[in-house]
Amino acid sequence: MMTAINEDSLFAVIIKGSLVLLLVLTLGSLALFSGKAALGVLAGGTIAIVNFLWMRNVLQRILGLLPANPSRYALMRYIGRMTVTGFALYFVLTTGWFSLAGVLTGLSIIVINILALSLYCALRTGG
Secondary structure, three states, X not given: OOOOOOOOOXXXXXXXXXXXXXXXXXXXXXXXXXXXXXXXXXXXHHHHHHHHHHHHHHXXXXXXXXXXXXXXXXXXXXXXXXXXXXXXXXXXXXXOOOOHHHHHHHHOHHHHHHHHHHHHHHHHOOO
């Protein structure tokens, strides 16, 4: 029996589904394409999942702690997150160890998972 997906478990379902999708796509890329493609999917997926976790953490802090200037706090965290993500992507794309198509596929893991989850919930409720 499957557990119901509600607002409390939605984040966990997205993360678990994304990790499973990352594993499947990485192994599939290794089997069907090359090691560079598999490394690209793994690197892109890891960057996407870490970025998603970091974004959620910042939003929880803003809503939970209510800093003195929430817009400045959010802006500074956003700039920091984008800077770290940019450096990670720069490294991944310039080393030559990773396939560009694999990286782009990996970066899409969160989006693919959210779309699949939305379709699942829509079909499950009959809408």
